[in-house]
Amino acid sequence: MSRIAYILLNNAKATGGQKVILRHVEALVDLGFNAVCLADAGRPPPRWLEHRAPIVSSRELAADDILVIPDDGTPALGMAAQRPQRSVVLCQSSVIHLALGGLATLAEHAARLSTFISVGRRHSEILRRLFPAAAIETVPCFVDERVFQPGAKQFTGAFVPRKRPEEAQAIRLLGRLLHPATAELGWVRLENATEAQVAAAFASSSVHLSLSRRESFGLTTLEALASGCVCAGFTGIGGREYANADNGFWVEEEDCVAAADALAQAISLVRQGGPPLRRYVDAALATAQEWSYARFRQDLEAAWMRIAPEARR
Template identity: 40%
Template sequence: MAGRIVYVYGSANAIAGGIKGAFQHVELIAHAGLDAVIATPDGAAPTWFATRAKQVLHSDIRDDDLLVLPENFRPLLETWAARPNRKFVFCQSPWYVHEGLGTRASYADYGVEQVLCTSHSVMLYCRERFPGLPVAYTPPMIDVALFAPRAKKMQVAVIPRKRPVEAGVIADLLRHRYPKLSSSVTWVVIQNATEAQVAQAMGESAVFLSLARMEAHSLTTLEAMSSGAVVAGFCGVAGGDDTATPANGFWAAEEDVFGCVEQLARAIDLVMRGGMAYEALVGEARATAARYSREASGARLAAFWRDKLG
């Protein structure tokens, strides 16, 4: 009989979407009645988001455990390559695959049997990069209860980490091109915040400026949609992602800063006018995020692991 499903990661206290994604997977699998834990070097719980995932130490891993390793952490892949465990990679960003591989040609060289992919664009990447290595679609989870609309303020929330230069340029150009619109909004810059703080800021903001870049699937954008903010900006995925449509946001082409300013102005104007068009877009955005609810994503993930466990 197979052992536990163990997601093997580094420190849980680095503020990174990949860490939260791994903890969410473990929560969803355990909620489905399967034995799942997350293993970290020190067993310390994350301080920037709440979790019910059970944690163990790396040293607690047994040979019959099924291991899930991050796509980008080569020391972990090297450490467990020689162990007899069945091994999987959870690829949350194809742009960091090369960091995990080092000079090896494939994850298969580490004994990995399959890659879990957080979006369809990641699946396409992995199918090309690792021909013959099976891939599976295991979508992310959006906590629609936490990321929910609150009393709205006429403010624009933004997380500038991925595009700090563009953040300043866009705000400046908005003031220049649309002084009336710009003067009617305040800005909320979200940096080094806990998940609860992010949820509050998004829930209170009428507009969210998406500065996503080189994403696999922008969870931040989906969280803003779930929060009832009108999203404008970049989807962050070359060629588009699984969710961005003209019906649920105001999207600019990658690297088109001028176009992004125009889309942001349209978003602010829509909020100020209100009415049916505003309600329709917010409704469509929230419906988009709801497709990644705990129940929906959990059911798909549980089905995957039940199949692997036989």
């Protein structure tokens, strides 16, 4: 029986790419597919989130495996292009990261690397323009409703500064100076946090400062929406797929003054409470439900039944 083998790139930091790969394999196994993650021997698998995906050594790659390579794994893409067996490219990098990473290799070997799984509709549109002859499956990112839910809210804001540490500092300082009433908001800074810690912080926080940057989708901000946070800040481009005027206070990229103003609007809404806040939270939760785990499983199953039905037990 064919085996679906996702390459899990080693990265000491928590990344959305790791999460997507682990959840893909976990769900495929649950759906009856023969699927594993391949990781470098001697390096521990990610421990920042709970998962049930089987992880085996990359040395155990079999000749008939259907290899799934992340689009930022440039050496692995080059290796896959030389294999006679099928390979699938998991495309989840932002456009700029793709252009600076694996795009040249993909273009060089377009005849061999011609099957893609994309994590968003906008991403799929770009791939179709770049590779019109390729087979492109869209399996959107999802917010895991089993993990991310609203909780008892406190007057705090949560933020993840990893992609925009300078902007995080500037926006909060500008906010205090331009809108002094916002200074009372407490802050929860999330760095090197586990998925469970992020979920707990979002569940109890009223506000989320979105610091998305160069995203293919922007999963962290969607998780904040699912947790009932009032979101303000950047979409990171990829977040435009779900961001709208009803579910957040969004600003143009790099505009920290506008972000400070948007943050003040979010805090004011939380202070006001009542029906205006309820309408916002309802819109945020409705947005998150469009990217549910249940829908993800359906899309993943349908995609792989088209790509490799023989890999299902």
